[in-house]
Amino acid sequence: MRINTLEDLKYIRETGLKKLKPKQKVRISVGMATCGISVGGDAVFEELKEKLKNREDIILTKTGCIGFCHVEPLVNVYIPGKGILIYHHVQPKDVEKIINNLDKAEQLDNVVCQIDKWDHITSDEIIYGEGFTNIPCWNELKFFKPQRKLVMRNSGIINPEDIDEYIAVGGYSALFKALKEMTPDEIIYEVKGSGLRGRGGAGFPTGIKWELAKKEKSDIKYLICNADEGDPGAYMNRNEMESDPHSVIEGMIIGGYAIGAQKGIIYIRAEYPLALYRLQKAIDGARHYGLLGKNILGSGFDFDITISKGAGAFVCGEETALIASIEGDIGRPRPRPPFPAQKGLWGKPTNINNVETWTNIPLIVKKGGDWFRGFGNEKSPGTKVFSLVGKVENVGLAEVELGTPIKTVVYNIGGGASSGKKVKAVQTGGPSGGCIPTKFFDLPIDYENLASVGSIMGSGGMVAMDENTCMVDTAKFFLDFTVDESCGKCVPCREGLKHMLFILENITKGNGKEEDIGTLEELSETVKTTSLCGLGQTAPNPVITTLKYFKDEYIEHINNKRCPALVCTALIEFEIDQKKCTGCSVCAKRCPTKAIEGILGKGETFKIDQNKCIKCGTCLEVCKFDAVIKTSKGVSNG
Amino acid sequence: MNKEQIEDIIRKYDNHEGRILGILEDIQEIYKYLPKESLEFVSEKLDIPLSKLYSIATFYSFFNLKPVGEHIITVCMGTACHVRGAKDILNNLMELLKIDVNETTEDGKFFLTTEDKHFSLNTARCFGCCSMAPVIRVDDKIYGYVTIKELPKILKTYGWKSK
Numbered sequence: 137m138r139i140n141t142l143e144d145l146k147y148i149r150e151t152g153l154k155k156l157k158p159k160q161k162v163r164i165s166v167g168m169a170t171c172g173i174s175v176g177g178d179a180v181f182e183e184l185k186e187k188l189k190n191r192e193d194i195i196l197t198k199t200g201c202i203g204f205c206h207v208e209p210l211v212n213v214y215i216p217g218k219g220i221l222i223y224h225h226v227q228p229k230d231v232e233k234i235i236n237n238l239d240k241a242e243q244l245d246n247v248v249c250q251i252d253k254w255d256h257i258t259s260d261e262i263i264y265g266e267g268f269t270n271i272p273c274w275n276e277l278k279f280f281k282p283q284r285k286l287v288m289r290n291s292g293i294i295n296p297e298d299i300d301e302y303i304a305v306g307g308y309s310a311l312f313k314a315l316k317e318m319t320p321d322e323i324i325y326e327v328k329g330s331g332l333r334g335r336g337g338a339g340f341p342t343g344i345k346w347e348l349a350k351k352e353k354s355d356i357k358y359l360i361c362n363a364d365e366g367d368p369g370a371y372m373n374r375n376e377m378e379s380d381p382h383s384v385i386e387g388m389i390i391g392g393y394a395i396g397a398q399k400g401i402i403y404i405r406a407e408y409p410l411a412l413y414r415l416q417k418a419i420d421g422a423r424h425y426g427l428l429g430k431n432i433l434g435s436g437f438d439f440d441i442t443i444s445k446g447a448g449a450f451v452c453g454e455e456t457a458l459i460a461s462i463e464g465d466i467g468r469p470r471p472r473p474p475f476p477a478q479k480g481l482w483g484k485p486t487n488i489n490n491v492e493t494w495t496n497i498p499l500i501v502k503k504g505g506d507w508f509r510g511f512g513n514e515k516s517p518g519t520k521v522f523s524l525v526g527k528v529e530n531v532g533l534a535e536v537e538l539g540t541p542i543k544t545v546v547y548n549i550g551g552g553a554s555s556g557k558k559v560k561a562v563q564t565g566g567p568s569g570g571c572i573p574t575k576f577f578d579l580p581i582d583y584e585n586l587a588s589v590g591s592i593m594g595s596g597g598m599v600a601m602d603e604n605t606c607m608v609d610t611a612k613f614f615l616d617f618t619v620d621e622s623c624g625k626c627v628p629c630r631e632g633l634k635h636m637l638f639i640l641e642n643i644t645k646g647n648g649k650e651e652d653i654g655t656l657e658e659l660s661e662t663v664k665t666t667s668l669c670g671l672g673q674t675a676p677n678p679v680i681t682t683l684k685y686f687k688d689e690y691i692e693h694i695n696n697k698r699c700p701a702l703v704c705t706a707l708i709e710f711e712i713d714q715k716k717c718t719g720c721s722v723c724a725k726r727c728p729t730k731a732i733e734g735i736l737g738k739g740e741t742f743k744i745d746q747n748k749c750i751k752c753g754t755c756l757e758v759c760k761f762d763a764v765i766k767t768s769k770g771v772s773n774g
Numbered sequence: 775m776n777k778e779q780i781e782d783i784i785r786k787y788d789n790h791e792g793r794i795l796g797i798l799e800d801i802q803e804i805y806k807y808l809p810k811e812s813l814e815f816v817s818e819k820l821d822i823p824l825s826k827l828y829s830i831a832t833f834y835s836f837f838n839l840k841p842v843g844e845h846i847i848t849v850c851m852g853t854a855c856h857v858r859g860a861k862d863i864l865n866n867l868m869e870l871l872k873i874d875v876n877e878t879t880e881d882g883k884f885f886l887t888t889e890d891k892h893f894s895l896n897t898a899r900c901f902g903c904c905s906m907a908p909v910i911r912v913d914d915k916i917y918g919y920v921t922i923k924e925l926p927k928i929l930k931t932y933g934w935k936s937k
């Protein structure tokens with residue numbers, strides 16, 4: 137059917153609500169974004185399917201991901217009148233126990249929290265039930281408490297593969313409002329007023345960008361969703377597309393109407409097959425209801441969306457390279473101006489925004505720009521989803537208001553470093569960003585503040601590093617990345633970065649010289665100021681910040697040939713502590729180069745032949761008695 | 775090479791946006807690499823110089839120009855995986871599969887295949903499962919929280935035998 141009137145929309149909303157909150161039936165939904173699947177969510181789903189074959193009283197569905205990665209796989213059990221319970225670390229063997237104990241579900245030990253009510257924002261708050269009195273509510277958990285879910289308003293609750301459920305929680309009501317009650321200028325006015333800034337990196341005000349694109353006169357205009365998510369360590373866009381694909385689509389249709397574009401393209405990286413599948417399914421669903429295609433909602437506005445796949449090139453996240461890639465060319469950046477708003481795809485006016493930028497649009501249209509300004513701070517309104525990974529206890533997706541201090545994210549949400557270690561820095565902004573030491577952790581996160589300490593917001597990657605992370609190695613890692621990903625068009629980026637990497641490699645091998653630090657600083661400056669595109673202009677940031685805040689680690693490597701974090705292979709050795717060794721010989725069996733010898737049962741005889749050892753770390757991991765130690769000139773983990 | 779199959783793929787892309795990469799990706803999906811004849815066929819059909827197709831296939835890391843092993847193991851070398859020991863995982867896999875570090879393919883991409891063509895090993899930039907770091911992918915299946923200890927177990931499910 138086609139949706140044309142408010143009655144049509146309401147009718148679908150009712151249908152969707154019956155699925156989301158069935159009156160008489162239990163609804164079990166398994167967290168099945170890529171992340172949940174990778175730790176066994178699919179096996180749990182299959183087991184449930186098998187076990188529920190003859191159960192008329194239980195509905196089984198998939199849901200996306202609520203971002204609580206640390207305790208996946210998650211299973212939501214909705215019991216009418218009572219609420220939703222979330223089970224954590226669910227394995228197939230737990231399935232039977234869960235479905236056989238629905239009446240005393242709250243007594244099971246792997247319930248992590250409940251959802252009593254949920255603010256989907258585009259609809260009135262939905263009460264799922266307030267019947268579980270002994271279980272903590274989701275927002276009482278330390279991980280969720282400081283969070284504010286605007287972008288992730290539906291993630292991990294609704295079934296992302298069912299458009300009816302999106303409509304049930306107020307989906308497409310913003311589009312309805314936009315097309316039926318607002319002019320394009322009014323929409324742009326709200327987006328400008330909201331202060332929304334691009335979530336893909338540079339933080340350019342979205343409303344102003346739209347205004348420029350709207351002003352251009354052309355027979356055809358394009359709109360692009362940048363779903364290349366190239367920053368390794370960042371995965372919020374993947375989750376947004378997999379858990380709530382319609383929010384992206386709805387944002388794009390509204391954008392198309394505001395700017396006067398007829399065609400939208402989602403450029404998505406090849407590594408995200410599930411996101412692509414769900415987006416395509418969402419596009420098909422929207423077409424079916426007449427929300428995409430000709431005469432959307434009977435308003436006379438035509439707009440359609442297609443998907444274009446990337447093929448593994450980081451630089452294609454840069455907007456001009458991305459356009460070249462869609463055109464079927466090698467993804468090399470083109471000089472700006474002309475900007476895509478004037479001459480973009482096929483030479484036509486084109487507006488590009490990031491996935492997360494698009495998901496914010498329905499909110500702003502529905503609730504108004506002023507409402508949006510109520511979140512975040514003056515210069516950076518709204519929220520941002522961060523992917524908090526690396527050396528913290530509670531890794532996951534954290535959506536916080538901009539202006540939240542770094543320490544809240546790292547310690548309150550992240551729970552600090554795992555296993556008694558100390559966090560020493562966070563890396564934000566990926567290969568274009570920098571390492572921020574703990575002394576700046578009071579800093580409220582926003583575009584300007586992160587820039588003031590030499591990093592960037594980027595797409596929201598946040599990698600925590602602890603004592604076991606070597607900062608020289610980290611700088612080398614990012615340069616290795618950018619050298620590999622440089623498209624080779626301009627000399628400073630192509631050659632300068634290579635030279636910097638060469639120096640860093642020498643330092644990590646113990647061949648560093650004192651003057652290397654100065655050379656690195658000079659080269660950084662040159663590459664930064666003379667490269668054509670953002671990749672080269674920001675690539676030195678990881679080196680600059682580690683040099684500035686962790687110079688002592690560089691000096692240790694250069695002067696003392698020591699890697700204090702015990703990471704740089706050339707500077708460490710593996711040894712066996714014969715006092716702890718029990719002579720079990722497990723390490724000797726697993727050593728790939730047969731570097732370990734000893735007499736079975738005689739711990740005092742086990743020794744590593746340093747000439748044969750390739751420092752693979754296997755012995756350290758397989759020894760159950762902590763008898764293997766890593767050392768570097770007097771520092772050791774033992 | 776099955777011409778009809780490739781014609782079907784080409785026909786699917788009536789849209790010009792993303793067409794060339796899409797076609798090459800779909801071809802690779804069938805053969806796991808881009809056979810020379812298939813590129814020649816596409817070049818002729820779409821009237822695109824063969825040299826351009828080759829330069830695209832070399833520029834984008836996703837494409838393989840050489841036949842690959844039966845199972846493809848991809849180690850994520852992204853930031854989150856790096857700080858959680860991806861390098862050790864990669865080294866271990868090379869040891870287990872007896873693949874030499876210094877081998878690289880002609881186009882400089884890291885893509886190595888065992889002698890018996892049973893496994894190919896390569897690296898990726900991030901699967902977006904960073905919270906489960908370190909992460910590897912075998913064919914289409916992603917494994918999170920991988921440890922050196924359990925690598926042999928994973929490999930065995932794909933027919934690996936310790937030598």
Ligand SMILES: Cc1cc2nc3c(=O)[nH]c(=O)nc-3n(C[C@H](O)[C@H](O)[C@H](O)COP(=O)(O)O)c2cc1C
Pocket residue numbers: 333334335336337338339340342362363364365366367450451452453454455456488489490491493595669670671
């Ligand atoms: C090397 C490089 C890589 C980039 N990668 C991405 C990316 O993966 N995703 C993204 O949205 N923007 C990326 N950008 C930023 C885009 O060029 C562009 O600014 C952004 O998509 C605009 O959308 P926004 O205004 O909504 O942020 C990248 C920029 C550079 C220089």
Ligand code: SF4
Pocket residue numbers: 451468469621622623624625626627629630667668669670671672673
């Ligand atoms: S700065 Fe680097 S990536 Fe950007 S155009 Fe120049 S060579 Fe290419």
Ligand code: SF4
Pocket residue numbers: 712716717718719720721722723724739742758759760761762763764
């Ligand atoms: S595994 Fe540990 S305890 Fe056993 S022989 Fe090796 S070092 Fe000794």
Ligand code: SF4
Pocket residue numbers: 710723726727728729730731732744748749750751752753754755756
């Ligand atoms: S580090 Fe690896 S090569 Fe060296 S002794 Fe241990 S297992 Fe053997």
Ligand code: FES
Pocket residue numbers: 169171172201202203204205206208375532533905
């Ligand atoms: S578990 Fe899904 S995003 Fe982390």
Ligand code: FES
Pocket residue numbers: 368369370850851852853854855856899900901902903904905907909
């Ligand atoms: S860094 Fe390895 S999955 Fe993202």
